[in-house]
Amino acid sequence: xxxxxxxxxxxxxxxxxxxxxxxxxxxxxxxxxxxxxxxxxxxxxxxxxxxxxxxxxxxxxxxxxxxxxxxxxxxxxxxxxxxxxxxxxxxxxxxxxxxxxxxxxxxxxxxxxxxxxxxxxxxxxxxxxxxxxxxxxxxxxxxxxxxxxxxxxxxxxxxxxxxxxxxxxxxxxxxxxxxxxxxxxxxxxxxxxxxxxxxxxxxxxxxxxxxxxxxxxxxxxxxxxxxxxxxxxxxxxxxxxxxxxxxxxxxxxxxxxx
Ligand SMILES: [Zn+2]
Numbered sequence: 001x002x003x004x005x006x007x008x009x010x011x012x013x014x015x016x017x018x019x020x021x022x023x024x025x026x027x028x029x030x031x032x033x034x035x036x037x038x039x040x041x042x043x044x045x046x047x048x049x050x051x052x053x054x055x056x057x058x059x060x061x062x063x064x065x066x067x068x069x070x071x072x073x074x075x076x077x078x079x080x081x082x083x084x085x086x087x088x089x090x091x092x093x094x095x096x097x098x099x100x101x102x103x104x105x106x107x108x109x110x111x112x113x114x115x116x117x118x119x120x121x122x123x124x125x126x127x128x129x130x131x132x133x134x135x136x137x138x139x140x141x142x143x144x145x146x147x148x149x150x151x152x153x154x155x156x157x158x159x160x161x162x163x164x165x166x167x168x169x170x171x172x173x174x175x176x177x178x179x180x181x182x183x184x185x186x187x188x189x190x191x192x193x194x195x196x197x198x199x200x201x202x203x204x205x206x207x208x209x210x211x212x213x214x215x216x217x218x219x220x221x222x223x224x225x226x227x228x229x230x231x232x233x234x235x236x237x238x239x240x241x242x243x244x245x246x247x248x249x250x251x252x253x254x255x256x257x258x
Contacts (some may be wrong), residue, residue: 004241008248011198011224011239012255015099018195018222020106023096024187024212025245028201028227030112032090032246035082054078061176064138068159068167075170076153079132082114089120092200095249097121104256107190111202111209113172126186128179128208130172139166146170184208191215198224201245204231213237 015021027037036047057063058074089097097120099105108125110117115133117125135149136142142162149160149168160168173179187208191197197216202209204225213233217223224239225231226248234240241248 004243004248004251007239007241008251009255011196011241012252012258014222015104015196015198015252016256018104020190020194021099021104021196021198022107022109022190022194022216022221023099023105023198023200024109024111024202024209025092025096025117025200026111026202026204026209029090029092029110029245030087030114030116031201032092032244033087033114033116034085035087035114050078050081053081056175059174061174064167064169064174072153072158072160076150079150087114087116089116090246092245092249093117093120093122095253096200098253099249099256100124102253102256106194107186109187109190109212111206126183126190128173128183128187130170130180130183132170132172134171135160135168136171137162137164137166138169140164143171144168179208187212188215191221192219194219194221196224197221198226199231199233200226200249202227202231203229204233 031037031046036050038050040049042048042052064071093116096108100122108117108122109128110125111128113129113132115131133146134143135146140162152160162168191212192215194216197213199213204210204213213223223237225233225237226241226243226245
């Protein structure tokens with residue numbers, strides 16, 4: 001971390017002086033909570049990527065439409081792989097919640113659907129890909145808590161249905177589905193209005209994550225990237241931290257307090 005100390009302290013000063021700072025988080029923030037990433041190379045010291053053991057095609061919108069019963073069976077198996085041991089927010093989630101609570105973070109954009117930012121106490125969260133903590137009725141649009149619905153699925157109700165008779169779907173963006181306009185609009189507005197844009201734990205290759213730092217930079221924001229590996233934005237970022245988010249973000253929060 002030593003090489004990053006000067007970068008962290010300079011970034012902390014900018015965030016401290018910023019009118020609005022926005023953070024964007026990706027899978028790298030959830031991996032330290034034991035949640036495997038979807039893609040990437042199998043690693044020795046972490047969980048294997050999800051798509052090593054599950055087929056993305058099983059979670060496509062077409063599959064949900066054609067075979068909702070099979071979709072939900074596979075969905076429970078996927079959930080077991082991802083959250084099997086029970087997952088808790090880690091130091092990175094907590095540091096971001098602390099930054100918001102102290103007025104240093106305006107909006108938190110996330111690609112993650114695990115709900116851990118909310119669990120850590122972050123309020124101003126825009127979930128770009130939805131959240132697996134909720135279900136939505138495919139017919140009437142009613143939403144509800146996912147936990148009880150998953151229990152019904154385990155008890156044999158496949159697919160689970162709404163009072164209106166429509167099929168319930170996890171409230172996440174499936175392959176083949178567009179991003180929710182409202183979330184994307186909020187994310188773009190936040191990126192356009194911020195002075196500092198901090199991308200954490202994302203390779204910034206998948207849209208819309210690939211697009212938002214661009215929107216922020218074009219509007220004159222300072223661009224900061226914190227990721228273990230280089231990203232598509234590392235070259236042009238004003239601050240490029242090659243660090244574990246669970247170390248860098250608490251250090252950033254501490255520097256802002258100091
Ligand atoms: Zn309904």
